[in-house]
Amino acid sequence: MLHALGITHVVSVGECALVPPSNVDPSAPASTSCTVGPHFIAGKGPGGHGSLWMEEREGRIKVLDIKGVCDDGIDTLEPQLEPICDWIEKARAEGGKVLVHCRVGVSRSATVTIAYVMKHLSLPLVDAYLIVRxxxxxxxxxxxxxxLYNLLGWEVKLARERAGDDPERLRQELARSLNWPYLAKEVHLLNEKYLPA
Structure with a gap:
């Protein structure tokens, strides 16, 4: 399916995409792990066909597997945003098409996508949020x-990078930002119609 869509790169956020399927011997050479034989685990069906682990192992798709980030309101993406955005930018520069995913596609993958749009298009958080939405x-x-708080910090970091040593430009960049209470309120209002009555 990913090949039919032209996907060449996948960012998997917190889903351990590169875990071998249960029916494959991970120590088998890539060329034999998909065949019935000594590396096939009996009774489990064909070896890992279609799994990201197999696709990556056989060189059909490149995968950036971001581990240890649960959608629990505790885990953070803050230290990973820059390397993830750089990886996506490099993939796109090579002519690749990138899929960003997490379990539900609502929080972690949305955060990564918003962060990338903010950096790639030099947009403030709210504008990037609305584009992705x-x-x-x-x-x-x-x-x-x-x-969301990570994204607010990312917005400030990007503003400082764009401003360089120019304090006036930094002031102008940060003037486009929203403060945390206002941002939280506006996001709540955007989503209120989706909440049960």
Whole structure:
């Protein structure tokens, strides 16, 4: 399916995408792990066909597997945002198409996508949030509050990078930002119609 969509790179956020399927011997050479033989685990079906682990192992898809990030309001993506965005940018520069995913596609993957849009298009958080949300059509995106706070910090970091040593430019960049209480309130208002009555 990913090949049919032209996907060449996958960012898997917190889902351990590169875990071998239960029916494959991970120590088998890549060329034999998909065949019935000594590396096949009996009774489990064909070896890992279609799994990201197999696709990556056989060189058909490149995978950035971000481990240890649960959507629990405690885990953070803050230290990973820059390397993830750099990886996506490199993939796109090579002509690749990138899929960003997590379990539900609402919080962690949305956070990564918003962070990338902020950096790539030099946009403030709210504008990037609205662009990503508009591309999801009727599917709600809602980074948890910890991840939203990470994005707020990312916005400040990007503003400082764009401003360099120019304090006036930094002031102008930060003037486009929203403060945390206002941002939290506005996100709540955007999503209120999706909450049960």
């Amino acid at each position: 508009s591309r999801r059509l009727s599917v709600l995106i809602q980074p948890n509050m910890r991840l």
